[in-house]
Amino acid sequence: MVKSYLAINICPLCNSKRYQPIIRISNSSEKTDSQVTIQKCLRCSNAWTFPSPDYVDYKNEDFHQQSISVSSQLDIKTISDLPEEWQKSLKMQVSLIKRYLQPRAKILEIGCGEGILLSELAYLGFIVEGIEPSFNASLRAKNKGLKITNSLFPDYFPEQKFDLVILSHVLEHIQNPSRFLRTVSQLIPNGYLLLIQTNYQGLIPRLRTKDWYAWVPNEHYWHFTPFGLTFLVNKLNFRLIKCEYSSLVHTGKKNKLLQIIAKTIPQYLDQFHILFKLNN
Numbered sequence: 001m002v003k004s005y006l007a008i009n010i011c012p013l014c015n016s017k018r019y020q021p022i023i024r025i026s027n028s029s030e031k032t033d034s035q036v037t038i039q040k041c042l043r044c045s046n047a048w049t050f051p052s053p054d055y056v057d058y059k060n061e062d063f064h065q066q067s068i069s070v071s072s073q074l075d076i077k078t079i080s081d082l083p084e085e086w087q088k089s090l091k092m093q094v095s096l097i098k099r100y101l102q103p104r105a106k107i108l109e110i111g112c113g114e115g116i117l118l119s120e121l122a123y124l125g126f127i128v129e130g131i132e133p134s135f136n137a138s139l140r141a142k143n144k145g146l147k148i149t150n151s152l153f154p155d156y157f158p159e160q161k162f163d164l165v166i167l168s169h170v171l172e173h174i175q176n177p178s179r180f181l182r183t184v185s186q187l188i189p190n191g192y193l194l195l196i197q198t199n200y201q202g203l204i205p206r207l208r209t210k211d212w213y214a215w216v217p218n219e220h221y222w223h224f225t226p227f228g229l230t231f232l233v234n235k236l237n238f239r240l241i242k243c244e245y246s247s248l249v250h251t252g253k254k255n256k257l258l259q260i261i262a263k264t265i266p267q268y269l270d271q272f273h274i275l276f277k278l279n280n
């Protein structure tokens with residue numbers, strides 16, 4: 001069922017017939033040596049994984065902990081416990097939120113992991129709440145004293161409204177992002193939407209192609225660009241407020257060197273934070 005959703009000769013996000021394959025990579029989730037193609041739309045610039053991922057049971061996943069484990073730091077309580085680039089990115093997100101939201105504003109993070117960003121925002125006086133499908137991650141977030149619901153969205157749909165909804169590395173896991181964001185928009189009348197996404201047009205993904213770790217073809221339906229996301233959400237009545245770039249965490253000499261070069265041109269970094277406002 002999922003595969004047929006994309007088995008059509010048009011961009012699933014804008015219906016353009018103009019698209020091209022950019023890379024073929026192996027799908028590491030499968031025991032057989034299956035390959036998937038990343039297709040790029042020449043109109044909206046978003047890309048997608050074809051064939052698309054199979055069902056993933058996020059309740060039993062713990063991907064935040066997995067990526068943190070890479071850095072050998074298992075006891076993550078605050079931003080300062082994270083790798084340097086991750087810290088920088090989170091600090092930029094906090095700073096962006098502080099620029100546009102009043103103290104005591106109500107913030108919901110969907111897919112909040114173990115609540116590192118929410119803890120920081122709570123400390124600053126924002127009223128925060130999280131939804132997290134992973135049982136283990138939600139437990140660690142609750143242990144930080146946060147209000148967390150262990151569920152998928154919108155299986156759990158909060159009754160109250162918010163001033164901001166945050167989706168950090170969530171939208172690429174969603175089969176129908178337009179429908180998902182339309183549902184999200186019901187929670188933020190006149191409010192903001194902050195998306196944190198990988199940037200597949202960054203320098204490292206362009207030059208290291210298959211070695212860039214953020215394709216995750218067994219889980220990611222989509223690979224967005226700031227232009228592509230803006231195109232997508234404009235139809236849902238969101239308008240672009242601000243876009244900033246940051247870097248994913250990289251190891252290895254080649255990646256580190258490319259990261260230094262990418263920092264001279266922000267659009268070449270391989271992550272972005274994009275803030276939209278709903279026009280109601």
Ligand SMILES: [Zn+2]
Nearest residue numbers: 011014041044
């Ligand atoms: Zn398109």
